[in-house]
Amino acid sequence: MAQTTPDNRGLRLVVRYTVLTLIAAIFSFPLIFMIMSSFKPAEQLLADAHTIRALLPIGDISLNNYFDAFKRAPVGLFVFNSVLVTSVTVVLSLALCSAAAFAFTFVQWKGRDLALTVILATLIVPFETIAIPLLLEASKLPWIGASGITYGWINSYRVQIVPFIADGLTIYLFVQYFKDLPGELIEAARVEGASWFAIYRRIVMPLSGPVLATAAILKFLAMYNQYLWPIMVTQEEQYRPVMVGLQYFFQLNRAWGEIMAYLSLITVPVLAFYLYLQKAFIASIASTGVKG
Amino acid sequence: MASKFTLSNRTGWLMAGPAIALIAGFVILPFFLAVGFSFTNQRLVSPNPAEFTGLANYRQLLGLGVLHLDPLKDAAGATVLDDQGQPKLPELRSITRKNPDYPQFDGMREWFSWSSGAGRTYVLASDVVFMKAIVNTVLFVIVVAPVQGGLALGLALLINQRLRGINVYRAIYFMPVVVSIVVVSLLWSFIYDEKQGILNNLLGALSFGALPRVDWLGNPATALASIIFMSIWQAVGFHMVIWLSGLQTISPTLYEAAAIEGSSKWQTFRYITWPGLKNTAILVLVVITMQAFGLFSQINVMTQGGPLDSTQTIVFQAVQRGYGKQDISGGSAISVILFVLVLSVSLIQRYLTRERN
Numbered sequence: 296m297a298q299t300t301p302d303n304r305g306l307r308l309v310v311r312y313t314v315l316t317l318i319a320a321i322f323s324f325p326l327i328f329m330i331m332s333s334f335k336p337a338e339q340l341l342a343d344a345h346t347i348r349a350l351l352p353i354g355d356i357s358l359n360n361y362f363d364a365f366k367r368a369p370v371g372l373f374v375f376n377s378v379l380v381t382s383v384t385v386v387l388s389l390a391l392c393s394a395a396a397f398a399f400t401f402v403q404w405k406g407r408d409l410a411l412t413v414i415l416a417t418l419i420v421p422f423e424t425i426a427i428p429l430l431l432e433a434s435k436l437p438w439i440g441a442s443g444i445t446y447g448w449i450n451s452y453r454v455q456i457v458p459f460i461a462d463g464l465t466i467y468l469f470v471q472y473f474k475d476l477p478g479e480l481i482e483a484a485r486v487e488g489a490s491w492f493a494i495y496r497r498i499v500m501p502l503s504g505p506v507l508a509t510a511a512i513l514k515f516l517a518m519y520n521q522y523l524w525p526i527m528v529t530q531e532e533q534y535r536p537v538m539v540g541l542q543y544f545f546q547l548n549r550a551w552g553e554i555m556a557y558l559s560l561i562t563v564p565v566l567a568f569y570l571y572l573q574k575a576f577i578a579s580i581a582s583t584g585v586k587g
Numbered sequence: 588m589a590s591k592f593t594l595s596n597r598t599g600w601l602m603a604g605p606a607i608a609l610i611a612g613f614v615i616l617p618f619f620l621a622v623g624f625s626f627t628n629q630r631l632v633s634p635n636p637a638e639f640t641g642l643a644n645y646r647q648l649l650g651l652g653v654l655h656l657d658p659l660k661d662a663a664g665a666t667v668l669d670d671q672g673q674p675k676l677p678e679l680r681s682i683t684r685k686n687p688d689y690p691q692f693d694g695m696r697e698w699f700s701w702s703s704g705a706g707r708t709y710v711l712a713s714d715v716v717f718m719k720a721i722v723n724t725v726l727f728v729i730v731v732a733p734v735q736g737g738l739a740l741g742l743a744l745l746i747n748q749r750l751r752g753i754n755v756y757r758a759i760y761f762m763p764v765v766v767s768i769v770v771v772s773l774l775w776s777f778i779y780d781e782k783q784g785i786l787n788n789l790l791g792a793l794s795f796g797a798l799p800r801v802d803w804l805g806n807p808a809t810a811l812a813s814i815i816f817m818s819i820w821q822a823v824g825f826h827m828v829i830w831l832s833g834l835q836t837i838s839p840t841l842y843e844a845a846a847i848e849g850s851s852k853w854q855t856f857r858y859i860t861w862p863g864l865k866n867t868a869i870l871v872l873v874v875i876t877m878q879a880f881g882l883f884s885q886i887n888v889m890t891q892g893g894p895l896d897s898t899q900t901i902v903f904q905a906v907q908r909g910y911g912k913q914d915i916s917g918g919s920a921i922s923v924i925l926f927v928l929v930l931s932v933s934l935i936q937r938y939l940t941r942e943r944n
Contacts, residue, residue: 308750315745319759322820326762328785329774345788395606404599410607417614419933423881423902424926427909427918428620429613431631461609485592491602520767522884523902527910538769541888551777558770569765573758576765580825581832 324350330563333360333555340552360556364544367553369532370560373540377561380455380536381518387460388514389507395461396469397495401481411470417463423523429458430527450531459518465510468582472506473499509579512572519565537561621926624919631913644920650713652692654682657706666705674705683711717921720892720899721928723811727818727900728879728932735819736826736871740864743830744856757831761824768821772888775817779803779889804889807897814885814898822878826871833867834860869940873933880929901925 327350332340334356343349364370398404399411433448448454476499484494500507522538529535538561544554569576625644629637658674659667669675683692695711698718702708712718746757763771778785781802790798803813837860845855883902886892892899892907901921909918 311748311750315750315753315756318742318745319756322762322824323759325771325774325778325820326766328778341783344783344785345792349785391606391609395603398599398602401593402599402602403594404596404603407599407603410603413615414607414610417610417618419877419930420614420618420926421877421881421929423883423905424922424929425614425617425621427905427915427922428624429617430909431624431629431915432613432617432620434631457609458613461606462614463610466606482592491595491598495602516765520769522767522769522887523906526887527906538767541769541773544773545888549777551783554773554777558774562766562770565765566762569762570758573754573761577757577761577828580761580764580828583829 326562326566329555330559332552333559334358335360335552337550337552340555360552361560363550364553364557364560367550368540368543368557370540370557372533373535373537374561376452376534377519377536377538380452381515383452384456384459384518385511385514387456388462388465389510391461392465392510393469393500393503393507394495396466396473397499399466399470400473401478401494401499402491414463414466418467426523426527429524433458433528449528450534452534454528455521455525455534455536458524459514459521464583465514468510468513469503469506471582472503476502505578506582508575509582512576512579513583618926621919621922624916625923627916629916629919631909631915637916640916644916645924646713647917648714648717648920648924650695651698651718652695652711654679654689654692654709654711655703655706656682656709657704676707679709716892716896716899717901717904719896720901720904721924723897723899724880724882724901725928726811727815727882728876730815731819731879732872732875734815735823735875736868738819739823739826739871740830742823742827743834744860746827746831747834757827760827763821764824766821768818768884769888771817771821772885775813776804776889779813779817781805805894807895810890810894810898814882814889818879818882818885822875826875829871829874830864830867833864837863865940869936872936872940876932876936877929880925880932901928 331350331352332343334352335343336355336357336359339354343354348354399407433454435446436448437444437446438448438451438453448457480498481494484498485491489497519536520538521536525536525539526542529539540561541557544550544557624637626639626641627637628640628643656676656679659677661667667675679697682689683695685693692711695713696715698710698712698715700707700709742760746753746760777783781787781800784803786803787800791800801809803809841859841863842855845859850858881902882900883906886898886900886903887906890898892903902925905918905921905925908914908921
C-alpha cells in the first residue's frame, strides 16, 4: 500500500472538494439562474443566457417582471389559496393521524389490527391510480353549507383539503415513533386514573416534537407542490393554487422574465424555509427510510 | 400491553375513527370505484345511467393483433407491382375497416411492422397511443430506477466523508427536492429550448460551436431522455438522504475491523457497506419505481405527450380520458392497468431481492 504523504493528502483533498463543488454547481445553477433572471428584462435575460452573466445579478436589474406577473394573473389570490389549503391540511392531518396512531399503538380495541393492516396496505396505491374515480366521487359528494345541502365538491377549498388529511404514510410515521416511547409510562398513567385524552395531550404529544416536524414537513411539501389533483378540480380561478396558476404563463410566445419572476416568487419562500430548517427537512426524509 | 387498563373499544374507535373514515372514503373507496367503473361506460356528467360493458374498455385499450399481408396477385397469378416497381400489398385499411372476414382487427391501427418474406407483418393495436404510453412509461421506469438509485448512492457515499463543510454540500444536493416538479419542468423547458436554451449555449461554447443546436423537447429522439435527465436531477437528493440514513446504521466497528485487516476500499464497500444497505436498497428501488410510474407533471408542462407521442405516459393518458374527455370509465380502466403494473413490478422486485437463506 502506498504511504499517505502530506503532499498526497493535500492533493486528494483538493480533488475531493473539486468533485463536490462541480456536483454542487449542477444542482444549484438552474435555481440560481431562475432567481437572477427574474430581475432582468427579457432581452437581457436571453443575451445573458450565453455567458456566466446568467448567474449574476448585473445589468438592468429591477422588479418589473414581478409587477408584470401580478398584472398577468391574480398571483396574490393563488398564493393565498395555496397557503390556506396547505396549512389547513397540515394541521388537520397532524391532529387526526397522531390521534389514530395513538389508538393503534397504546389502546386495545376490536378491529385494531385489521384496520392498521388495511391502512398500511394503502401505501402501495399511488395517488395517480385513484385520481380519476376520486374526481367522479368528488363531483357527487354532498356538503352542508349556508345554503342547505349541496352536491358536488368541484371548485372549492374542501375538495383540495379533505381527501388529503389522513394518509397511510403519516399514520405509519407516528406509529413507528410511538412504538419507541415507554409503554409503561402510559400504562402507569392509566392505573393512576388519567383519561386517554389527557395521556394523548399531556404525555404523548409533548414528547412528539421530532415526528410532528417530520410529518408536517412531508405533508407541507406534498400539498404545496400538488398539481395533478388541483388542475382537475379547480376550473374556477377563485380556488386555484400557485402551481395551477403557472398555466397563465404557458403562452406560445413565452415571456421568460415574467415566468422566472413567478417561479421565483412561489419557490424562494420554500427554499428559504428549507435552508433555515435544513436539518429537520433532511431528517424528515431520512425517517421515511428507517426500518422501512 | 394487554391489560384491562389499556382496553377500550370506545376510545380506540373514537380516536382512530376519523382517520379510518377518511382513508376509507378517499383512498379505498375510489380504488374499488376504479375497478367497478372500468367495466362500465361511466362518464363524468351524463343524463343516462352507466351501463355494464364487461371488458370493452380493456379491449379498447389493450387490443392487439398480428397480421401478415402477402403481395397482391393478378388473375394470372403474377405479383402486382406498384408505381415504384415494388410488390403491391393490399391496403391495411381494407382489413381494419369493417371487414367481415377480419372482425378481430376492426378499428385497429398499425403500431409497427416489418418486412417478412415477400410481404409485411403488422402488429395492430386498438389504441396505438396508449401502447406507446405503456412503452414510454416502462422505459422511463427501467432507466430512472437504477440510474437514480445508483447516482443517489454515489452521492451518499461522497457526502458520508468526514470533511469540513460537508453539510453545505449535502444541503445543496438536496435543494431541488423541495422545489415543485412543475416549477422545475417550466424552468428546464427554457434550459432545453432550441434557440435560446442554456444547454445548447453551453454545449456550443464547450465545443467551440462544433455541436449543432438540438431541439431537446421537440425531437422524438431526445424528448423522453431530456425528461429523464431532468427528473433525476430533481429527485436524486431525496434518495441520497435515504441512502445516507442507511449508511449511518452500519456499525463503525465493522469499518475499524476492515481497516485493521487492511482491506481495500472496494473490499470494504463490497463486504461491509453493501450488505449493510440491503434493506435500504429495496426501499429505494420500490419507492423510485412507484414514483416513476406516476410520471405526469413533466409531460403536462413540457410536451403534452408529443412530439409524435414520444412522451405519452400512462397517467397522462388517464387524465386526458378521465378529465379531458370526461370518460371516467376509460380513465379508470387505465388506472387499474397502472395499478396492476406497479403491483407486479413491486412483487417481482420483492422476489428478486428476497433473502436467499
